[in-house]
Amino acid sequence: xxxxxxxxxxxxxxxxxxxxxxxxxxxxxxxxxxxxxxxxxxxxxxxxxxxxxxxxxxxxxxxxxxxxxxxxxxxxxxxxxxxxxxxxxxxxxxxxxxxxxxxxxxxxxxxxxxxxxxxxxxxxxxxxxxxxxxxxxxxxxxxxxxxxxxxxxxxxxxxxxxxxxxxxxxxxxxxxxxxxxxxxxxxxxxxxxxxxxxxxxxxxxxxxxxxxxxxxxxxxxxxxxxxxxxxxxxxxxxxxxxxxxxxxxxxxxxxxxxxxxxxxxxxxxxxxxxxxxxxxxxxxxxxxxxxxxxxxxxxxxxxxxxxxxxxxxxxxxxxxxxx
Amino acid sequence: xxxxxxxxxxxxxxxxxxxxxxxxxxxxxxxxxxxxxxxxxxxxxxxxxxxxxxxxxxxxxxxxxxxxxxxxxxxxxxxxxxxxxxxxxxxxxxxxxxxxxxxxxxxxxxxxxxxxxxxxxxxxxxxxxxxxxxxxxxxxxxxxxxxxxxxxxxxxxxxxxxxxxxxxxxxxxxxxxxxxxxxxxxxxxxxxxxxxxxxxxxxxxxxxxxxxxxxxxxxxxxxxxxxxxxxxxxxxxxxxxxxxxxxxxxxxxxxxxxxxxxxxxxxxxxxxxxxxxxxxxxxxxxxxxxxxxxxxxxxxxxxxxxxxxxxxxxxxxxxxxxx
Numbered sequence: 113x114x115x116x117x118x119x120x121x122x123x124x125x126x127x128x129x130x131x132x133x134x135x136x137x138x139x140x141x142x143x144x145x146x147x148x149x150x151x152x153x154x155x156x157x158x159x160x161x162x163x164x165x166x167x168x169x170x171x172x173x174x175x176x177x178x179x180x181x182x183x184x185x186x187x188x189x190x191x192x193x194x195x196x197x198x199x200x201x202x203x204x205x206x207x208x209x210x211x212x213x214x215x216x217x218x219x220x221x222x223x224x225x226x227x228x229x230x231x232x233x234x235x236x237x238x239x240x241x242x243x244x245x246x247x248x249x250x251x252x253x254x255x256x257x258x259x260x261x262x263x264x265x266x267x268x269x270x271x272x273x274x275x276x277x278x279x280x281x282x283x284x285x286x287x288x289x290x291x292x293x294x295x296x297x298x299x300x301x302x303x304x305x306x307x308x309x310x311x312x313x314x315x316x317x318x319x320x321x322x323x324x325x326x327x328x329x330x331x332x333x334x335x336x337x338x339x340x341x342x343x344x345x346x347x348x349x350x351x352x353x354x355x356x357x358x359x360x361x362x363x364x365x366x367x368x369x370x371x372x373x374x375x376x377x378x379x380x381x382x383x384x385x386x387x388x389x390x391x392x393x394x395x396x397x398x399x400x401x402x403x404x405x406x407x408x409x410x411x412x413x414x415x416x417x418x419x420x421x422x423x424x425x426x427x428x429x430x431x432x433x434x435x
Numbered sequence: 436x437x438x439x440x441x442x443x444x445x446x447x448x449x450x451x452x453x454x455x456x457x458x459x460x461x462x463x464x465x466x467x468x469x470x471x472x473x474x475x476x477x478x479x480x481x482x483x484x485x486x487x488x489x490x491x492x493x494x495x496x497x498x499x500x501x502x503x504x505x506x507x508x509x510x511x512x513x514x515x516x517x518x519x520x521x522x523x524x525x526x527x528x529x530x531x532x533x534x535x536x537x538x539x540x541x542x543x544x545x546x547x548x549x550x551x552x553x554x555x556x557x558x559x560x561x562x563x564x565x566x567x568x569x570x571x572x573x574x575x576x577x578x579x580x581x582x583x584x585x586x587x588x589x590x591x592x593x594x595x596x597x598x599x600x601x602x603x604x605x606x607x608x609x610x611x612x613x614x615x616x617x618x619x620x621x622x623x624x625x626x627x628x629x630x631x632x633x634x635x636x637x638x639x640x641x642x643x644x645x646x647x648x649x650x651x652x653x654x655x656x657x658x659x660x661x662x663x664x665x666x667x668x669x670x671x672x673x674x675x676x677x678x679x680x681x682x683x684x685x686x687x688x689x690x691x692x693x694x695x696x697x698x699x700x701x702x703x704x705x706x707x708x709x710x711x712x713x714x715x716x717x718x719x720x721x722x723x724x725x726x727x728x729x730x731x732x733x734x735x736x737x738x739x740x741x742x743x744x745x746x747x748x749x750x751x752x753x754x755x756x757x758x
Contacts, residue, residue, distance in 0.1 A: 138580065219586055222518070232571075233572040246559035252552035
């Protein structure tokens with residue numbers, strides 16, 4: 113995200129990097145090595161950022177108190193990416209070698225398991241209460257189930273719009289929602305504000321994933337780090353393609369390509385052409401705007417002005433992002 | 436285990452099967468399917484059994500109260516086996532198709548993640564307290580780290596005896612120890628008894644894993660469900676082989692075989708012959724007996740006689756087991 117949005121939590125995020133490096137230290141050298149590699153590979157740190165902003169809604173904000181939970185959120189995200197990269201046999205992420213490319217699938221799977229566990233170790237030893245522990249475990253269950261649904265449906269194009277929304281809610285929106293919610297909860301904000309922060313995170317999360325899915329179709333490899341159409345190539349049908357399958361005059365041709373595990377580059381280009389000829393991309397852009405409008409609208413009146421500004425800018429950033 | 440040992444917890448274990456089936460039910464059909472397959476494939480249920488026995492040391496034993504935690508212990512074990520089978524590309528376990536063979540590696544990895552998460556969901560929503568949540572997350576961290584060390588070292592024969600003990604402690608002994616400990620803790624036994632139960636579980640766990648490793652060298656495929664020497668074939672060096680590498684006059688030959696990723700069936704047979712020619716197997720058998728003696732010795736005086744008898748018989752079973 114742009115530096116400006118992050119000004120209010122800039123030092124929180126700087127401290128997060130140190131805390132992440134601390135958290136992946138293990139008596140087992142390979143775990144420390146994999147962990148350090150993952151931390152250094154970076155990322156948007158969107159979940160901890162949303163979490164810190166929510167915690168900063170409280171006048172009693174205490175960085176030391178919230179840090180272990182911020183680390184746990186990022187570790188869960190990191191571990192799920194490690195497993196994702198194994199599933200996809202991905203060689204790079206954000207221009208860096210993936211854990212599976214560098215250490216092999218076996219160690220990558222186990223390192224992912226370890227990082228999930230480490231997230232729970234951190235949270236359960238810092239006395240946030242069982243409600244927080246429970247929410248974090250539900251989050252991981254939903255995340256895994258969402259990924260599982262997506263993987264089960266590859267090359268099937270069987271997903272309708274409602275199922276798609278449910279899937280990205282489980283995978284992404286729910287995670288951002290809980291990140292916001294926990295920030296408010298741990299700092300003792302009133303339940304109504306906590307709920308509003310949850311709703312904000314949910315809407316931004318939906319918009320974020322929709323934008324991800326759009327960029328996969330409209331971005332170029334330089335900005336998004338992978339060639340356009342990667343989702344279709346991997347058999348994943350996202351909203352623009354689902355919409356195109358509903359409205360395209362060449363529906364049958366599109367369907368035969370996206371359900372073909374052995375599609376060629378020419379097939380893929382043709383599929384992209386067919387999707388772009390429909391209103392699928394425009395339809396998805398509108399959905400992004402709808403979610404972001406809702407996100408801006410649900411922000412409680414009572415939160416500090418600087419946090420509100422940051423949250424509004426975060427929503428603007430999601431709308432405009434190119435990577 | 437023999438039915439007699441289980442008499443005192445027979446109905447607990449019967450109820451466990453129902454609770455396990457309930458726990459793997461999910462709105463996502465594939466998760467339910469994989470979960471049911473795993474539950475039906477069975478297993479020794481050793482961790483819940485140790486846990487129930489410990490809980491039954493209390494006069495206030497309450498099955499309903501302890502069941503979710505018993506389920507969580509078995510789910511963590513089950514999930515780790517699912518990931519193990521992916522790592523080993525195993526096609527069968529206990530004569531049943533593995534999840535990876537039936538559903539593919541991708542869904543198996545995600546189903547494992549889901550089951551880990553589900554274990555934590557169950558525990559955190561039943562108010563066992565943060566100490567229990569924390570111990571369960573540490574358990575999973577150790578389990579993953581132990582597996583990771585084992586996988587990192589394959590075909591290296593770099594492991595010395597102390598490292599081997601540490602690895603099987605992380606993988607197995609720790610899990611049984613915590614299963615016993617939690618049973619006592621949740622039912623409110625005095626701290627001293629809880630610690631003794633932990634020690635018992637630890638020693639039985641060490642003996643159990645050592646026996647597993649012995650059976651891999653001495654069992655035949657009919658009784659253990661896989662051909663003898665499977666560990667060596669997969670590059671895993673266990674105590675009998677470590678001892679043989681220390682004492683065999685043909686040390687160099689043995690080393691060159693066990694570090695060869697492309698060993699033939701004839702190589703493997705020769706390695707087994709070399710190990711069996713040393714005192715490696717006898718040395719390991721003695722260690723098993725030492726651990727079981729310690730296990731029987733640490734059982735607190737104060738526990739009910741029927742539980743004590745069951746625990747002693749469980750130790751005898753480990754010593755004598757052929758599968």
